[in-house]
Amino acid sequence: MANLRDIFDRPFAGPEMRQKYEAALGEFLVTFNATENYMRFTAEEICKSLDQSELWKKHLASDDFSRQLKNLRLLILVEPFFSDTPFDRLEKLNTTRNKLAHGHYDQDLFSDDFEIVGKKDRTRISIEEIKKATAEAGDLWNELGWNLSRFWESQHGGYSVDGTG
Numbered sequence: 001m002a003n004l005r006d007i008f009d010r011p012f013a014g015p016e017m018r019q020k021y022e023a024a025l026g027e028f029l030v031t032f033n034a035t036e037n038y039m040r041f042t043a044e045e046i047c048k049s050l051d052q053s054e055l056w057k058k059h060l061a062s063d064d065f066s067r068q069l070k071n072l073r074l075l076i077l078v079e080p081f082f083s084d085t086p087f088d089r090l091e092k093l094n095t096t097r098n099k100l101a102h103g104h105y106d107q108d109l110f111s112d113d114f115e116i117v118g119k120k121d122r123t124r125i126s127i128e129e130i131k132k133a134t135a136e137a138g139d140l141w142n143e144l145g146w147n148l149s150r151f152w153e154s155q156h157g158g159y160s161v162d163g164t165g
Contacts, residue, residue, distance in 0.1 A: 017112040017127075018105065024130040025100055031137040032097050036065055038144035039090065042082060043068060045148065046075040049155055065094050081151050089140060096133045099123055 040061075047056035060071050069090055076082050103116035103123065115122045 017107060017114065020127050021105055021114065021130075024127050024134070028100060028130050028134040028137065029097070031134050031141065032093065035090075035093070035137045035141040035144065036068070038141055038148060039065075039072060040068055042085075042144060042148055042151075043072050043075055045151060045155075046072075046079045046082070049079060049151075065097075069094070081154070082147060085147070086140065086143065089136065093133065093137055093140060099125075100130070100133075 043060060044056045047053055047060065060068075063071060069087060072082070072085060073087060076085065099116055099118060103118045105114060106117045106122070107114040113124070115124050
């Protein structure tokens with residue numbers, strides 16, 4: 001049985017790039033999910049601090065990432081501890097996540113170039129760009145985690161909001 005290398009008289013791209021893409025995508029999604037969990041936990045902790053656990057459980061907990069961002073923006077109005085949350089960066093990261101998670105990987109048969117094909121458009125993205133998005137997700141995860149730990153300590157003792165405890 002003939003394969004594409006037999007049919008085309010030119011170099012043919014092998015599976016290596018797809019494997020690199022799959023590895024980079026997997027690492028990105030794992031890191032993104034960790035970031036999303038901290039964002040959700042932030043909203044939940046704010047609700048608890050306001051004695052509104054039921055609001056979280058019944059109305060907010062099942063929302064997707066975009067809605068969680070909106071929820072967090074609103075909750076910060078009554079709990080300003082998280083007012084420095086980097087919403088623009090989180091929104092940009094979510095856009096990247098949606099393209100990667102919902103798009104189809106389409107590799108050029110004769111090179112390592114590939115595109116992500118979405119419902120409405122095609123996006124060129126490199127492995128390096130995916131790795132940068134992974135690093136950004138990790139940075140956001142660290143920021144959210146740091147703020148969460150400081151908030152938790154301020155609520156449960158051991159840290160004061162003004163930094164004296």
